[in-house]
Amino acid sequence: MTTDSIGDVTAQSFIFAEDEPFCLESGETLRPVTLAYETYGTLNADRSNAILICHALSGSAHAAGYLGGDPDKVGWWEDCIGPGKAFDTDRFFVICSNVVGSCYGSTGPASLDPATGKPYGLNFPVVTVGDMVRAQVNLIDHLGIDKLLCVAGGSMGGMQVLEWAAHHPQRTHAAIPIATTAHHSPMLIAFSEVGRQAIYADPAWNHGAYYDKAQKPDAGLAVARMVGHITYLSEESMQMKFGRRLQGLEKYGYEFETEFEIESYLRYNGRKFTERFDANSYLYVTKAMDYFDLTQPTGSLAAAFVGSLNVKFLVISFTSDWLYPSYHSKQLVSALTAANVDVTYLDVRSSWGHDAFLLEVETMTNLLGSFLDRLVREEQVAAPAGYAPRALPAPIIGAQPNRTRLADSLA
Amino acid sequence: MTTDSIGDVTAQSFIFAEDEPFCLESGETLRPVTLAYETYGTLNADRSNAILICHALSGSAHAAGYLGGDPDKVGWWEDCIGPGKAFDTDRFFVICSNVVGSCYGSTGPASLDPATGKPYGLNFPVVTVGDMVRAQVNLIDHLGIDKLLCVAGGSMGGMQVLEWAAHHPQRTHAAIPIATTAHHSPMLIAFSEVGRQAIYADPAWNHGAYYDKAQKPDAGLAVARMVGHITYLSEESMQMKFGRRLQGLEKYGYEFETEFEIESYLRYNGRKFTERFDANSYLYVTKAMDYFDLTQPTGSLAAAFVGSLNVKFLVISFTSDWLYPSYHSKQLVSALTAANVDVTYLDVRSSWGHDAFLLEVETMTNLLGSFLDRLVREEQVAAPAGYAPRALPAPIIGAQPNRTRLADSLA
Numbered sequence: 111m112t113t114d115s116i117g118d119v120t121a122q123s124f125i126f127a128e129d130e131p132f133c134l135e136s137g138e139t140l141r142p143v144t145l146a147y148e149t150y151g152t153l154n155a156d157r158s159n160a161i162l163i164c165h166a167l168s169g170s171a172h173a174a175g176y177l178g179g180d181p182d183k184v185g186w187w188e189d190c191i192g193p194g195k196a197f198d199t200d201r202f203f204v205i206c207s208n209v210v211g212s213c214y215g216s217t218g219p220a221s222l223d224p225a226t227g228k229p230y231g232l233n234f235p236v237v238t239v240g241d242m243v244r245a246q247v248n249l250i251d252h253l254g255i256d257k258l259l260c261v262a263g264g265s266m267g268g269m270q271v272l273e274w275a276a277h278h279p280q281r282t283h284a285a286i287p288i289a290t291t292a293h294h295s296p297m298l299i300a301f302s303e304v305g306r307q308a309i310y311a312d313p314a315w316n317h318g319a320y321y322d323k324a325q326k327p328d329a330g331l332a333v334a335r336m337v338g339h340i341t342y343l344s345e346e347s348m349q350m351k352f353g354r355r356l357q358g359l360e361k362y363g364y365e366f367e368t369e370f371e372i373e374s375y376l377r378y379n380g381r382k383f384t385e386r387f388d389a390n391s392y393l394y395v396t397k398a399m400d401y402f403d404l405t406q407p408t409g410s411l412a413a414a415f416v417g418s419l420n421v422k423f424l425v426i427s428f429t430s431d432w433l434y435p436s437y438h439s440k441q442l443v444s445a446l447t448a449a450n451v452d453v454t455y456l457d458v459r460s461s462w463g464h465d466a467f468l469l470e471v472e473t474m475t476n477l478l479g480s481f482l483d484r485l486v487r488e489e490q491v492a493a494p495a496g497y498a499p500r501a502l503p504a505p506i507i508g509a510q511p512n513r514t515r516l517a518d519s520l521a
Numbered sequence: 522m523t524t525d526s527i528g529d530v531t532a533q534s535f536i537f538a539e540d541e542p543f544c545l546e547s548g549e550t551l552r553p554v555t556l557a558y559e560t561y562g563t564l565n566a567d568r569s570n571a572i573l574i575c576h577a578l579s580g581s582a583h584a585a586g587y588l589g590g591d592p593d594k595v596g597w598w599e600d601c602i603g604p605g606k607a608f609d610t611d612r613f614f615v616i617c618s619n620v621v622g623s624c625y626g627s628t629g630p631a632s633l634d635p636a637t638g639k640p641y642g643l644n645f646p647v648v649t650v651g652d653m654v655r656a657q658v659n660l661i662d663h664l665g666i667d668k669l670l671c672v673a674g675g676s677m678g679g680m681q682v683l684e685w686a687a688h689h690p691q692r693t694h695a696a697i698p699i700a701t702t703a704h705h706s707p708m709l710i711a712f713s714e715v716g717r718q719a720i721y722a723d724p725a726w727n728h729g730a731y732y733d734k735a736q737k738p739d740a741g742l743a744v745a746r747m748v749g750h751i752t753y754l755s756e757e758s759m760q761m762k763f764g765r766r767l768q769g770l771e772k773y774g775y776e777f778e779t780e781f782e783i784e785s786y787l788r789y790n791g792r793k794f795t796e797r798f799d800a801n802s803y804l805y806v807t808k809a810m811d812y813f814d815l816t817q818p819t820g821s822l823a824a825a826f827v828g829s830l831n832v833k834f835l836v837i838s839f840t841s842d843w844l845y846p847s848y849h850s851k852q853l854v855s856a857l858t859a860a861n862v863d864v865t866y867l868d869v870r871s872s873w874g875h876d877a878f879l880l881e882v883e884t885m886t887n888l889l890g891s892f893l894d895r896l897v898r899e900e901q902v903a904a905p906a907g908y909a910p911r912a913l914p915a916p917i918i919g920a921q922p923n924r925t926r927l928a929d930s931l932a
Contacts, residue, residue, distance in 0.1 A: 136775035236775040296759040296783040297751065303784045304747045306777070307791070308719055311740035329722035336715045337748055340708065345846070348707040354814060362812055364547035364647040366717070366804060370811070372707040373714045380718070393777060400781070401773055403765060432843065435756070 116150045116192045116199050119175035119185070121215060123147070124249050132210075132245065138235035142224070145249050146171045146215025147207035150191060151199035152494035153255070159491050160255045161197055161482075162246065162282075163187065163206040164263030164270035167338070167395055168387055170214035173206035174199070189471040194500045196478035201486070201493050202259065207249050209242040209270070211394040216245075219390035220321060231390060232318035239266070239402045243273040247281060259485055260284035262478070264467035265434065266395070269402045272442070276404055279418040283489050286478065288426045289467040291438040292411050292445070293403040298433065301341055302396040305334035309389050318390050331389040332380030339379050344430040344463030348372060411445035418446075422488075423453040424481040426474075428466035454481065527561045527603045527610050530586035530596070532626060534558070535660050543656065549646035553635070556660050557582045557626025558618035561602060562610035563905035564666070570902050571666045572608055572893075573657065573693075574598065574617040575674030575681035578749070578806050579798055581625035584617035585610070600882040605911045607889035612897070612904050613670065618660050620653040620681075622805040627656075630801035631732060642801060643729035650677070650813045654684040658692060670896055671695035673889070675878035676845065677806070680813045683853070687815055690829040694900050697889065699837040700878040702849040703822050703856070704814040709844065712752055713807040716745030720800050729801050742800040743791030750790050755841040755874030759783060822856035829857075833899075834864040835892045837885075839877035865892065 124145045126132055131139040148171045153160060163173050165186065174191035177183035187206075190196040197204050208216040211234070219234035226233075250258065261274045261282050268290025275285035291298070309315050312330025320326050343351075352372040356362075359369060368374045404414040415421075423446055427439035436457045446453040458473050460466040467474070485491065535556045537543055542550040559582045564571060574584050576597065585602035588594035598617075601607040608615050619627040622645070630645035637644075661669065672685045672693050679701025686696035702709070720726050723741025731737050754762075763783040767773075770780060779785045815825040826832075834857055838850035847868045857864040869884050871877040878885070896902065 136773075138775070232777070236777075293765065295756055296763045296765065296781070297754075297756045299765070299781050300747075300751045300759065300783050300787055303781075303787055304744065304751065307747060307788070308722070308744045311719070311744050312722060313724060333715065333719045333722050333744065336711075336718060340711045340715065343708075345706055345708045348711065352707045354704065354707065354710070362547075364549070366643070366647075366808065370707070370710050370714075372711050376711055376714055377718070397777065 114193050114195065115184075115188065116175040118179040119148050119150065119172070119177055121146060121148060121171070121177060123215060124252050126245075126248060132248075134235055134241045135238045136236055140210070140217065140235060143210065143217045143245065144215070144221075145207050145210070145217075145245055147205060147249060148172055148174075150174050150204040151202050153203040153253075154492050154494045156492065157255050158257070158259065158489065159201065159494065160203045160205060160250075160253070160258050162250070162258050162261045162274075163191065163197070163204060164246075164261060164267035165206065165209065166263070166265035166267050167399065168383070168392075169267070170212070171206045171208040171216075172214070174204070187468070189468070190474055190478065196475040197262070197482070198479075200497055200500065202482070203494070205249070205253065207246050209395065210245045211237040211242070211391060211398060213388035213391040218388070219318065219394055220388050229321040231321065234390070234394065236397055237394060238398050239269045239273050240277065242398065243270050243278065246270070246274075247278055250281065256281075258282040259489065259491060260286055260482070262286035262288070263290075264288035265290055265464065266399050269399065272404055273402075275418050275421045275423070276414045279421050282421060284422040284424070284481075284485050286424045286426070286481070287439075287442070289428055289431050289434050289464055291434050292414070292442050293405050294400050295438070299400045301337060301433075302400050305337050305396060306393050308333035308337065309393060312389075315389060318393075320389075326384070327389045328381075328384035331384050331387065331392060332377075334389075334392055335383040335387075336376045336380040339376060341433045342464045344432065344461060346430060346461040347463050347465075350461070411441065412448040415446055415449040415451050418449065418451050421451065422485065423451060424477070425453060425455045426467070426477060427457050428460040428462070428464070428470070429457060430461050431464045431466060433464040525604050525606065526595075526599065527586040529590040530559050530561065530583070530588055532557060532559060532582070532588060534626060535663050537656075537659060543659075545646055545652045546649045547647050551621070551628065551646060551648075554621065554628045554656065555626070555632075556618050556621070556628075556656055558616060558660060559583055559585075560664075561585050561615040562613050564614040564664075565903050565905045567903065568666050569668070569670060569900065570612065570905065571614045571616060571661075571664070571669050573661070573669050573672045573685075574602065574608070574615060575657075575672060575678035576617065576620065577674070577676035577678050578810065579794070579803075580678070581623070582617045582619040582627075583625070585615070598879070600879070601885055601889065607886040608673070608893070609890075611908055611911065613893070614905070616660070616664070618657050620806065620809075621656045622648040622653070622802060622809060624799035624802040629799070630729065630805055631799050640732040642732065645801070645805065647808055648805060649809050650680045650684050651688065653809065654681050654689065657681070657685075658689055661692065667692075669693040670900065670902060671697055671893070673697035673699070674701075675699035676701055676875065677810050680810065683815055684813075686829050686832045686834070687825045690832050693832060695833040695835070695892075695896050697835045697837070697892070698850075698853070700839055700842050700845050700875055702845050703825070703853050704816050705811050706849070710811045712748060712844075713811050716748050716807060717804050719744035719748065720804060723800075726800060729804075731800075737795070738800045739792075739795035742795050742798065742803060743788075745800075745803055746794040746798075747787045747791040750787060752844045753875045755843065755872060757841060757872040758874050758876075761872070822852065823859040826857055826860040826862050829860065829862050832862065833896065834862060835888070836864060836866045837878070837888060838868050839871040839873070839875070839881070840868060841872050842875045842877060844875040
């Protein structure tokens with residue numbers, strides 16, 4: 111267990127009003143819609159201390175603490191959310207919601223289609239990052255929050271952050287997009303598509319209709335995850351962590367069993383992923399990422415932020431992230447600057463690749479902490495009743511990234 | 522058709538002597554062994570003008586000209602091998618052999634196992650790059666060539682080149698390893714393993730026993746190829762070639778059909794690959810690449826080349842190659858320098874990623890040409906009888922890389 115955890119947390123659900131169909135960018139409507147979410151900390155009297163955390167491709171609403179009191183069910187961003195942490199739950203009311211299309215309690219392809227009484231499968235409508243965020247806007251309305259202090263997230267979470275800032279700028283004071291992009295590049299689309307093709311290639315996928323079958327498309331989903339997993343690491347981090355070491359062998363076995371540690375690691379993570387994620391959700395969520403392109407419809411990224419003058423940005427990238435390379439963030443920063451938006455940018459030197467946003471805890475704590483301090487000052491955010499500032503935590507310089515977290519990336 | 526082609530070429534086969542079993546690094550023996558090869562140009566009187574070309578993962582012995590006179594069957598390195606080209610067939614006797622384990626006429630998993638009379642499948646012994654090269658040594662012996670002028674190749678071809686230089690240094694005057702590495706990194710192993718897992722995941726693979734079945738593991742092999750294909754390109758080349766353009770659509774279709782051009786390209790190439798390559802060969806050849814590690818057994822790469830003092834090296838890497846990044850070549854050059862070996866190194870600025878070794882024709886022609894000129898001078902290589910130097914070809918500055926070649930990478 112991590113010290114200073116928010117502790118036991120409870121899964122919550124928000125069911126959209128039945129009489130208000132949720133309209134999607136595709137033109138389809140979705141009804142009913144459930145959004146799974148969690149909250150940590152206390153909303154202050156004027157409801158001005160709320161922070162929304164957006165998760166990545168395979169993440170969930172469970173971002174911090176121990177779900178249902180189970181110490182094995184630690185939140186995916188436990189290192190950054192909690193009392194005295196970067197997103198300090200003593201001061202802030204932190205919300206994390208699962209995205210529409212996912213499989214962690216929100217409406218998605220595994221949900222029952224009211225038209226048939228069976229799981230949607232491929233009858234689930236294609237959703238976009240814009241749809242995901244409008245669902246979150248509904249949640250914020252439901253929670254009675256007029257304006258968030260900030261929205262933060264990495265990877266696909268960062269895309270949601272940008273969507274909030276570009277299309278709902280009046281609903282947040284600040285935006286923290288981390289290790290992300292304003293438009294999926296062809297290489298990102300290519301990796302997504304290979305993952306989807308691996309799922310399609312699995313006969314057990316059965317065009318998405320497998321929920322009542324004994325066999326699930328686990329083999330295909332595992333391959334998709336393995337491809338993705340490689341892209342979350344860096345050559346340097348793989349070299350440090352695995353090198354060419356063999357797994358429990360002194361020398362080559364000259365056969366096709368697992369031999370190298372990196373192979374064992376990938377196989378393990380591929381298999382483990384199938385125990386927690388739904389193959390159809392993998393299709394829908396990667397598709398939403400591929401569609402994400404804030405340069406549309408004008409072709410200009412700066413144009414996307416003309417309404418965002420009052421949103422303060424903290425943009426973070428990582429030098430060894432080759433999936434969302436720093437230059438994507440630099441393009442974003444240029445566009446924000448061109449649009450005259452207040453932006454702070456940091457390209458963090460790290461060898462952890464894309465996963466750095468989950469692993470560079472000390473740097474993230476410092477960066478996020480000082481940016482949030484500034485927001486609190488400038489927006490005059492009151493702490494919740496009973497708040498007492500903590501003594502500064504012991505420095506964690508030299509602390510090793512959490513290996514368990516690395517072993518089961520939630521990117 | 523390319524001008525200045527060597528023209529019609531013929532597939533040739535060398536069958537190893539039956540009484541000499543071919544011993545593999547694994548300790549297994551292989552018998553019978555057939556090696557498919559082709560030759561271009563004329564061997565000179567003292568047999569000193571022979572150049573061996575080594576192919577990459579999915580390549581074949583058909584490196585130049587039109588196989589069997591078919592103008593659609595152009596060699597994979599046609600741009601660099603032919604009359605007046607980098608490997609000038611007016612001056613040199615160029616040999617290209619298919620590797621053991623492959624599926625282009627050489628003994629591999631699809632060959633008949635004499636013990637059963639059926640295709641080997643997974644009973645085929647695991648082969649290494651060392652085994653591939655020892656088979657080539659046999660071929661050179663068979664051709665009556667005591668010492669090659671040089672050995673050249675890119676990607677896995679480059680590994681064979683390094684193997685020649687390190688373990689058979691008395692058999693070649695020079696070595697040209699291109700876009701390669703002296704030891705497969707964990708990231709390279711990871712990509713290989715994902716490709717293999719995609720094949721294993723296909724029920725039609727049937728543990729390698731599919732040769733007599735109607736259904737082949739095409740779906741798995743296509744996914745493996747798609748993963749590989751991404752790694753042969755660069756983000757920049759994908760951006761230039763595809764961007765986020767849709768394939769025959771004005772706007773998003775909000776479905777899972779092919780939409781982006783990059784998706785269409787990957788699907789097409791994945792499918793096309795299954796028409797020409799064998800899934801089991803994909804397993805065996807990638808495994809050989811993963812095993813390749815010239816730092817063994819001492820841990821020192823320089824130690825691998827202590828016997829290579831008389832081999833002249835031309836090492837070439839490409840700035841946008843993230844599969845075999847330039848620093849792999851730089852480590853190799855450092856080791857060669859430490860071993861006091863004669864080495865010329867060029868890190869070619871290119872946006873074509875790993876495939877640059879097939880596409881940067883003008884640069885390659887200049888680099889290879891001047892290095893080979895030097896070898897001819899220093900080794901006093903006589904031209905074949907009747908050789909007349911050509912007028913310099915028209916400069917090809919600004920020529921576009923061959924798109925067809927890019928579309929069907931032979932890396």
